[in-house]
Amino acid sequence: MSIEEVAKALAKARHAVVFTGAGVSAESGIPTFRGANGLWEKYDAEEVASIQGFMRNPKAFWEFAEELIIKSEAKPNPAHYAIAELERLGIVKAVITQNIDMLHQKAGSKEVIELHGSLSKVKCLSCGREYDWEEIASEISKVSKMAGVSKAPQCECGSYYLKPEIVFFGEALPADAMKKAIEHASSCDVFMVVGSSLVVYPAAYLPFIAKDAGAKLVIINAEPTHADSHFDYVLHGKAGKILPEVVKVLKDYRQVKDEKRT
């Protein structure tokens, strides 16, 4: 299976959908959960990323967040830009993402469906007050630079239960995002997975919903996944390298077709 075949399938698509996981942001310097050097080799997912763990000890989450997200100033990489370009070309109608890093929006994607929420807002579970992520993140990095240690943020009301509006393990997915994602999966003609191990459910059902509805399935991932045999096109490698090539071939292909028509 080749880049040319994927480019052709996309060029013919009327309604393509891109579904992304942590792997699309790996080349922006954000570690993935699973796969080589994944975070779960270093952190206990149950402790730092489940709602039960957060309620037991919100500080553990904020230490994890500080090391992972607050210190890094991640920027979109060529994979995010290529996906945004496919939307501008009228091929991709939506990006369904499991990521919480907002890098698709920063790269220019407009229709972004965030299945696991995002870091844009932080809400106090005690009094309901909402903060912008930047407010909280800059506060934490200020404190930790001074003291050399991380600190959990505290609400004006005194509570430490300040929770970012992301979906922790054990929490339900936002119903409106899931509804939109299912609508796109059931009406698309190409469903392209980028950088996901496809093991976090219910998000990982979406390619199968698309396939049942007749879509062609594409996966671009660094490593093989358990679901590869269900896909029509499988490309193993770095998304930041493969996707810009796909876009380039697709544009050349479209141009040749246009020239033939005139």
Ligand code: NAD
């Ligand atoms: P995952 O960590 O389970 O799998 C990531 C996959 O990406 C792996 O199979 C790996 O081989 C592949 N990969 C690594 N580098 C790649 C590259 N350069 N190009 C292409 N593929 C690459 O991620 P997941 O499937 O998204 O599921 C885990 C959960 O982790 C999601 O629910 C997501 O919310 C969360 N998460 C998000 C971020 C983020 O926002 N950037 C980061 C870590 C985890």
Ligand code: ZN
């Ligand atoms: Zn409060």
